[in-house]
Amino acid sequence: MWLSRTAPLPVRGIPLLLFGTSLFGITVGTYLYRVIPIPWETVFVFILVFSQGFGVEIQEDQLVLLYGFGVLKQRLALDSIDELSLLSRLERGAILKHFKAYTFTWLVIALWLLFDFFVLKGAGNLIRLYMDVFIILTFTLFFLSLSIPRNKKGILWWIVLASSIFMFVYPYHTWGSKALFPAFIFLLLAIFIVRGFQNSDFILVTVGGKSYLLSSDRGEEVLKLIREAMENA
Amino acid sequence: MLRLPEGMERVWLMKAKGMREVEIAEALGISRQAVNKALKDARVKLFEAFFGLAEVFSWEIVRVNAEKGFMVARGRCLDKNVRVYAFYFPGKGVKAFFGEELPDYVLEHAVEMGIIRKPEREGLIKALES
Numbered sequence: 001m002w003l004s005r006t007a008p009l010p011v012r013g014i015p016l017l018l019f020g021t022s023l024f025g026i027t028v029g030t031y032l033y034r035v036i037p038i039p040w041e042t043v044f045v046f047i048l049v050f051s052q053g054f055g056v057e058i059q060e061d062q063l064v065l066l067y068g069f070g071v072l073k074q075r076l077a078l079d080s081i082d083e084l085s086l087l088s089r090l091e092r093g094a095i096l097k098h099f100k101a102y103t104f105t106w107l108v109i110a111l112w113l114l115f116d117f118f119v120l121k122g123a124g125n126l127i128r129l130y131m132d133v134f135i136i137l138t139f140t141l142f143f144l145s146l147s148i149p150r151n152k153k154g155i156l157w158w159i160v161l162a163s164s165i166f167m168f169v170y171p172y173h174t175w176g177s178k179a180l181f182p183a184f185i186f187l188l189l190a191i192f193i194v195r196g197f198q199n200s201d202f203i204l205v206t207v208g209g210k211s212y213l214l215s216s217d218r219g220e221e222v223l224k225l226i227r228e229a230m231e232n233a
Numbered sequence: 234m235l236r237l238p239e240g241m242e243r244v245w246l247m248k249a250k251g252m253r254e255v256e257i258a259e260a261l262g263i264s265r266q267a268v269n270k271a272l273k274d275a276r277v278k279l280f281e282a283f284f285g286l287a288e289v290f291s292w293e294i295v296r297v298n299a300e301k302g303f304m305v306a307r308g309r310c311l312d313k314n315v316r317v318y319a320f321y322f323p324g325k326g327v328k329a330f331f332g333e334e335l336p337d338y339v340l341e342h343a344v345e346m347g348i349i350r351k352p353e354r355e356g357l358i359k360a361l362e363s
Contacts, residue, residue: 090362
């Protein structure tokens with residue numbers, strides 16, 4: 001049975017490795033190009049897409065998490081499930097608590113780009129320098145969305161407001177009016193990220209001490225379907 | 234009210250308190266496979282009990298932990314949304330509580346099950362809600 005409108009997040013194992021490598025790879029593409037001149041960004045964007053959740057399926061007595069267009073699979077025995085939670089509906093639920101490696105991936109990349117911005121000066125490339133600022137703010141927003149508990153989510157909107165103002169004022173001051181359009185894109189992206197985190201259900205599945213994360217817009221239904229499958233397994 | 238069969242409950246309780254399957258098997262003089270089977274059955278029964286309870290009272294399930302035997306749900310009481318916390322008490326079955334005013338024996342139970350370290354209400358709510 002296919003669980004529609006539900007997908008796993010690359011929070012552990014090979015999907016997480018591919019996800020972290022690709023994010024980092026995209027940001028170092030410019031430097032790698034100097035050593036081996038191939039379009040590194042394109043390669044790593046493909047790996048990033050490949051690392052993403054494709055769907056969730058219940059097969060007999062297993063919950064199968066699919067990644068990379070269904071090529072990568074994580075199989076969880078239904079009768080070994082210890083916990084099922086709607087993380088997004090727990091008063092103090094934060095993804096960070098259960099998925100530290102995944103959450104800190106966003107922060108580590110943001111910190112690396114901060115280093116690139118201030119120390120390496122974006123390899124002397126103005127567009128890269130602008131992208132550094134753009135990605136630092138976007139990834140920090142991702143990190144905070146994953147770290148701040150549900151009962152304090154209001155803070156996120158203040159952060160969106162502050163970072164959007166910065167994103168309009170700083171590039172305008174530094175690079176002129178041509179930087180205003182991408183700032184508008186940032187604003188839309190920031191709203192999309194925070195709304196996405198607030199409206200989606202995040203389902204935590206714990207099996208034998210290992211946790212997995214699913215995202216769905218029908219969390220309660222998915223929980224019931226998994227429970228029914230457990231009963232029939 | 235659902236209660237786990239005595240033997241299954243003993244195995245589940247030992248596991249909930251942090252013992253490994255091999256240790257449980259040695260302590261009870263049974264095979265590791267038997268321990269594994271008992272744990273699987275206990276988990277399924279606990280999920281069934283918590284989900285069943287939520288269905289009867291039309292609560293929305295937020296969290297079910299079969300390893301430590303508790304559930305967090307959202308219910309309605311006098312047209313107000315209230316939090317519901319339910320626990321499986323060995324030898325007694327499932328008991329549910331509305332709101333954060335949990336009695337002292339629940340705190341002691343939570344310490345015994347390893348949900349919290351100290352019998353503090355705030356600590357227990359934090360553990361259940363995060």
